[in-house]
Amino acid sequence: MRMIFIGPPGAGKGTQAARLVERYAIPHISTGDMFRAAVAAGTPLGKQADAHMRDGRLVPDEVTIGLVMERIGQDDAQGGFMLDGFPRTVPQAEALDRALSAAGLQLDVVLVLEVPDDLIVDRITGRRSDPETGEIYHVTFNPPPPSIAGRVIQRRDDTEEACRRRLAGFHSQTAPIVPFYEAKGIVRRVDGVGAPDEVTTRITAALTGS
Ligand code: AP5
Numbered sequence: 001m002r003m004i005f006i007g008p009p010g011a012g013k014g015t016q017a018a019r020l021v022e023r024y025a026i027p028h029i030s031t032g033d034m035f036r037a038a039v040a041a042g043t044p045l046g047k048q049a050d051a052h053m054r055d056g057r058l059v060p061d062e063v064t065i066g067l068v069m070e071r072i073g074q075d076d077a078q079g080g081f082m083l084d085g086f087p088r089t090v091p092q093a094e095a096l097d098r099a100l101s102a103a104g105l106q107l108d109v110v111l112v113l114e115v116p117d118d119l120i121v122d123r124i125t126g127r128r129s130d131p132e133t134g135e136i137y138h139v140t141f142n143p144p145p146p147s148i149a150g151r152v153i154q155r156r157d158d159t160e161e162a163c164r165r166r167l168a169g170f171h172s173q174t175a176p177i178v179p180f181y182e183a184k185g186i187v188r189r190v191d192g193v194g195a196p197d198e199v200t201t202r203i204t205a206a207l208t209g210s
């Protein structure tokens with residue numbers, strides 16, 4: 001299964017992708033997670049990505065495309081993958097299309113997770129994550145258990161200002177790629193409002209057609 005997750009910041013892509021990849025036994029490839037790991041490790045890639053991310057701007061296409069092309073060429077991605085956060089520009093979508101076509105492969109499904117803008121800021125500013133497991137929490141909607149509450153961290157781009165810039169970027173740069181996939185007939189739109197379990201049920205229904 002080759003899947004893409006598209007949705008605004010805070011739509012629940014990471015939360016839902018973690019559940020889906022277990023079911024399909026495919027790698028969860030999150031460009032945001034890859035950039036954050038590079039920033040934490042202080043690599044040249046991380047140094048390039050850091051300022052863009054912190055301000056809520058996209059990392060340049062030429063950096064991002066090369067990173068993802070290399071990742072999907074690795075052994076564990078040969079049977080499929082869940083791309084979370086890529087592609088998010090038209091040139092990224094075109095590059096992925098070219099790479100898959102050249103390998104005689106195609107995408108199976110593009111999941112578009114829909115959440116209205118007015119719910120996004122609360123989701124983003126309340127997000128916390130466990131640096132040891134990567135588990136995603138929310139101070140109100142999914143509070144971390146007391147045993148780990150002391151170690152959860154907040155992403156540096158989860159300020160209200162950066163969130164608004166990311167949201168604007170989603171509408172201007174990422175939403176325009178959806179028609180590209182609609183023309184291929186592989187888009188499944190899922191309502192991302194409601195408890196995470198309800199959203200998982202909707203995604204499962206969208207994927208199985210039930
Ligand atoms: P990235 O890490 O991809 O961030 P994003 O797209 O802004 O999405 P988020 O991770 O913020 O949200 P999510 O949809 O995963 O939501 P989550 O499940 O965590 O990218 C970060 C940055 O990296 C970019 O800004 C850019 O700089 C760079 N970058 C990455 N990819 C790039 C690319 N392709 N090109 C260029 N630059 C790139 O949930 C959010 C919160 O809501 C959590 O607290 C969660 O607990 C809560 N929540 C989840 N579901 C629900 C629910 N149903 N109800 C209530 N709360 C919920």
Ligand code: MG
Pocket residue numbers: 013014015030032
């Ligand atoms: Mg995420």
